[in-house]
Structures are given as structure tokens and as C-alpha cells.
Amino acid sequence: MAGQHLKNLITSQERLRDQVAHALRAALIAGELQPGTVYSAPALAADFGISATPVREAMLDLAGEGLVEPVRNKGFRITEVSERDLDQYTELRALIEVPTIGAITASADRRKLEELRPVAEEIVTSARDHDLIRYLDADRRFHLSLLALSGNDRLVETVGDLRKRARLYGLTALAERGLLVASAQEHHELLDLMLAGDAAAAEACMARHLGHVRSLWAESDERAGAVAATAR
CATH class of the missing domain: 1.10.10.10 (Winged helix-like DNA-binding domain superfamily/Winged helix DNA-binding domain)
Incomplete structure (x- = not known):
């Protein structure tokens, strides 16, 4: 290093x-x-x-x-994170975040949602620029700020902890292959659906987004395994 x-x-x-x-x-x-x-x-x-x-x-x-x-x-x-760990973290996040997004869509102040638009754009820009630290920081701020609109501090704290434990290793290679941009753009899609008041579609978008994040974890694991095999 x-x-x-x-x-x-x-x-x-x-x-x-x-x-x-x-x-x-x-x-x-x-x-x-x-x-x-x-x-x-x-x-x-x-x-x-x-x-x-x-x-x-x-x-x-x-x-x-x-x-x-x-x-x-x-x-x-x-700490090494197993596939089983990642699956369980994803399942927990889905159980918490998907219905919460639906509830927020139905009740949140639209101005508060629109205030997250610059953060969503920062996620996309940093993904395109391969700025991983900024990317993950903006992604964290977006998701936790969005969940904070539920008014449940413990929920936000729990998701924050899950995000830390389910971190991505070796994101650099994924960013260079352009695999983060599509996931980044889903934040704009989610905001559009929530601002339109479509709770069901927003929940579906959130579920799909978490699935894509899990796929990125798998891609990262495969890259790490390939690097380790080459080193041997």
C-alpha cells in the first residue's frame, strides 16, 4: 500500500x-x-x-x-464477508427499506424529497469520474437522509450499520468497467417515482436497486478471487 x-x-x-x-x-x-x-x-x-x-x-x-x-x-x-453474509444483509435491508420507501412516498414533504436531487446527481457524477470515496459517501448520505424522512432514528441507525458491514471490496475495477453508473442512476429514478406519489413503483425500484447492489458485491468478489488466483 x-x-x-x-x-x-x-x-x-x-x-x-x-x-x-x-x-x-x-x-x-x-x-x-x-x-x-x-x-x-x-x-x-x-x-x-x-x-x-x-x-x-x-x-x-x-x-x-x-x-x-x-x-x-x-x-x-x-474481516472476510461470505456470500451468505451478503445475502442476509441484503435481505435485512430489503425488509426494512422497501416498505419504508413506500411509507415515505405516501407521507413525505415533496420539497424534502427534491432536496435530495443534488445528492443523487453527485452519486452519478462520482461514479462516472471513478471517485469511489465520494461515490460511497454520497450514496450513504442519499439513502440515510431519505430514510430519515420516516422519522425513525433507530431505523436509520440500523441501516447505516448494515451498510458498513456489507462494504464493497475492490470497487476500483468495477468503476473502471462502468458498472457503477447504472446503479447510480437509479437514485434519480427512485426520486421521480416518489415525487409522483407512486408508492408501489417506488418500492419496486428500491427492491431492484438493492438487487443490483448485491450483484455488484458478487462482481467484486469475483474480481477479488481472480486477483488472488493470479497472485498464486
């Missing part, structure tokens, strides 16, 4: 611990940190050009999210 790349992710705008956690998530997404591999805090700290303490703190934050697991006297192992 390129130390200079990690250094570039560190700024003075937020707590060092939070910055490191964000950078580590970015490295996971880009495939720079590999599932099943153990990384030591001192080694990562050297890449960041900082002390090991904030790295350990950030790794503990990621452990709380299920992204890594501590390995005694060695460091932290990047």
Missing part, C-alpha cells in the same frame, strides 16, 4: 482518529487492504506518517463496525 496515498488522505479538518478511520475505509474500498490479511498498527502508522496510537484507535472503531478483528500481539485482520 502506497504510504504517500495514505498521507494525502490526512488533513487537519477533523480528529486524527476519525481521519485515519476514514482513510482505512477508503483503502478497504479500493482494495488496498485485503480481506483475511493482518495489518499492524505500527506498519500502517508508518504509511500514514503518524504515531501508532491514532491508528490503533481507528482500528478499534472499525472493529466495532465489524470491518476488522483484533489479532493478539499482531494487529488487526480485515
